[in-house]
Amino acid sequence: MVLHVAKLTSVADYLVICSGESERQVRAIADHIDAVLSAQRRPPLSVEGTAGSQWILMDFGDVVAHVFRADIRQHYGLEKLWGDAKRVRIPAEPSPAAVPLPIATPRKGRVRKQG
Numbered sequence: 001m002v003l004h005v006a007k008l009t010s011v012a013d014y015l016v017i018c019s020g021e022s023e024r025q026v027r028a029i030a031d032h033i034d035a036v037l038s039a040q041r042r043p044p045l046s047v048e049g050t051a052g053s054q055w056i057l058m059d060f061g062d063v064v065a066h067v068f069r070a071d072i073r074q075h076y077g078l079e080k081l082w083g084d085a086k087r088v089r090i091p092a093e094p095s096p097a098a099v100p101l102p103i104a105t106p107r108k109g110r111v112r113k114q115g
Contacts (some may be wrong), residue, residue, distance in 0.1 A: 001079060001090035015082060023053040030056040030067045034084040044086040 006013040020026040027050070034044060042060065053073040054072045058065040066078060 002090060003079075003082050003085035004088055005082055005085045008082070008085055011062040012059075013062040014088065015078070015085070016062070016063060017068070017078050018066070019068040021070055024067060026056060026067050027053040027068050030058060030065075033058060033065055070073070091094045093113070 001016065001017045001018045003015045004013065005011075007013055018029060020029050020075070030047070030050070030053075035058065035099070037043065044058045044060050046059045047056065055076075056067040066073075068076070
């Protein structure tokens with residue numbers, strides 16, 4: 001799921017919310033996102049949660065990806081929390097090369113914790 005949150009927060013323009021059935025799947029999804037975008041010279045600015053792999057947060061500047069274990073995603077319900085956000089339609093078979101993303105840059109006025 002992709003949510004357009006630019007009008008609701010200064011943290012990001014888009015939130016990507018996805019899930020896997022196990023911690024191994026969550027880690028694999030996050031690794032794939034990192035590999036694809038890093039190959040396009042768009043590495044994450046920061047990544048949190050890889051130690052437990054129940055909820056991995058990947059900050060790409062204007063896009064923040066949340067990769068959850070399915071039960072953790074249901075517990076936190078980010079979709080409900082961001083209920084006023086516009087949902088962005090995702091093509092059935094997106095091609096990473098067909099969808100250029102902006103180079104990850106910190107948004108002005110945001111403070112990022114490193115570590």
